[in-house]
Amino acid sequence: MTDFFDVVLSQRAYRSFSPDPVSDAVIERVLTAATHAPSAENTQPWAFIVIREPELRARIGELTQRAWEGGGRQFSADRLTPAMLADVHQGALGGVSAAPVLVIVCGDTSHCVPAVLEASVWPAVQNLLLAATASGLGSALTTLATRFGEELREVLELPEHVQAMAVVPLGYPAKKLGPPKRLPLSERAHRERYGKPW
Amino acid sequence: MTDFFDVVLSQRAYRSFSPDPVSDAVIERVLTAATHAPSAENTQPWAFIVIREPELRARIGELTQRAWEGGGRQFSADRLTPAMLADVHQGALGGVSAAPVLVIVCGDTSHCVPAVLEASVWPAVQNLLLAATASGLGSALTTLATRFGEELREVLELPEHVQAMAVVPLGYPAKKLGPPKRLPLSERAHRERYGKPW
Numbered sequence: 001m002t003d004f005f006d007v008v009l010s011q012r013a014y015r016s017f018s019p020d021p022v023s024d025a026v027i028e029r030v031l032t033a034a035t036h037a038p039s040a041e042n043t044q045p046w047a048f049i050v051i052r053e054p055e056l057r058a059r060i061g062e063l064t065q066r067a068w069e070g071g072g073r074q075f076s077a078d079r080l081t082p083a084m085l086a087d088v089h090q091g092a093l094g095g096v097s098a099a100p101v102l103v104i105v106c107g108d109t110s111h112c113v114p115a116v117l118e119a120s121v122w123p124a125v126q127n128l129l130l131a132a133t134a135s136g137l138g139s140a141l142t143t144l145a146t147r148f149g150e151e152l153r154e155v156l157e158l159p160e161h162v163q164a165m166a167v168v169p170l171g172y173p174a175k176k177l178g179p180p181k182r183l184p185l186s187e188r189a190h191r192e193r194y195g196k197p198w
Numbered sequence: 199m200t201d202f203f204d205v206v207l208s209q210r211a212y213r214s215f216s217p218d219p220v221s222d223a224v225i226e227r228v229l230t231a232a233t234h235a236p237s238a239e240n241t242q243p244w245a246f247i248v249i250r251e252p253e254l255r256a257r258i259g260e261l262t263q264r265a266w267e268g269g270g271r272q273f274s275a276d277r278l279t280p281a282m283l284a285d286v287h288q289g290a291l292g293g294v295s296a297a298p299v300l301v302i303v304c305g306d307t308s309h310c311v312p313a314v315l316e317a318s319v320w321p322a323v324q325n326l327l328l329a330a331t332a333s334g335l336g337s338a339l340t341t342l343a344t345r346f347g348e349e350l351r352e353v354l355e356l357p358e359h360v361q362a363m364a365v366v367p368l369g370y371p372a373k374k375l376g377p378p379k380r381l382p383l384s385e386r387a388h389r390e391r392y393g394k395p396w
Contacts, residue, residue, distance in 0.1 A: 002201065003202065008234055008329060009231070028396075035386055036209065047387070049387075118316035119339070122317055122320030123321070183233070185226065192254060
């Protein structure tokens with residue numbers, strides 16, 4: 001038994017993993033949680049590709065690295081703290097693809113109109129991340145590799161109506177991290193109208 | 199203590215609420231969970247407006263009803279089961295706005311680039327829905343009223359860089375619902391490449 005609020009308040013991005021394998025049973029529990037998220041008209045317009053093959057993970061790692069070196073790093077360099085930049089940097093240069101499992105989360109527009117696709121897929125991603133946390137796994141929501149949508153389509157044999165939206169690494173953490181840092185509620189929540197802080 | 203997997207597997211859309219009030223302490227716990235979701239570069243580009251005032255809720259109820267009658271119903275009529283259509287219909291015609299609390303979830307593009315806004319806001323919405331479930335509240339992810347973005351901007355006094363993305367009703371359920379219906383994992387999850395079912 002894992003307390004819901006313990007999970008939700010401790011979830012954060014992991015980009016360094018132990019090589020210990022993750023069992024099918026754990027993956028299945030995590031995916032079952034993901035597919036219990038809500039979606040527009042309950043269309044469930046998601047597809048999860050679970051990758052263990054080292055060559056496939058390496059291909060995705062190459063795309064991630066290329067996206068980072070070809071603009072991602074420059075885009076983020078001025079805005080992240082040095083510690084966060086260093087963590088994302090090592091993740092993009094191999095930390096993420098070294099996870100024993102990569103879950104490629106895709107959206108499928110044969111099930112819903114494109115306008116509601118994001119609202120219908122990101123909640124499932126969040127369930128996936130939380131369920132990973134509840135199972136003792138590290139995980140992260142990464143999107144760098146999705147800049148190379150056509151390359152991912154080829155590697156993963158995605159049909160035209162399916163697009164890769166996120167790459168979520170799953171693995172036991174190399175090192176357990178503390179709770180995430182967030183602004184006080186009063187800076188993001190309002191009463192009745194915008195501008196009256198909670 | 200509330201088991202994580204009990205919460206995630208039982209969350210579903212509620213559109214009928216008891217009039218019993220929801221305390222500030224419960225709202226605060228639910229919003230704290232929401233703001234612990236991940237976001238691009240940890241920019242936390244969300245704003246939550248918590249509405250209790252009956253007149254404001256009625257205004258949002260009017261917009262919801264207008265969106266439903268002005269196209270939403272027609273769009274959904276052929277695709278929803280009769281039971282689901284009836285539930286959404288009563289929700290749009292007053293069920294949702296009768297909840298004692300409406301949380302308007304907004305995205306704020308002064309904190310991040312628009313391209314990553316949805317990936318950074320919907321996970322927080324999912325945390326909100328799950329935390330509501332864990333707290334014994336009913337909730338739902340609704341977007342009908344957001345078709346009237348300019349009207350919502352005026353009612354909620356939103357600045358230009360803030361846009362309403364969802365209306366989440368919160369209240370104690372009029373009637374407890376069973377678990378949600380989902381496809382088997384093999385229809386949405388694949389091994390290594392698309393087309394090899396899990």
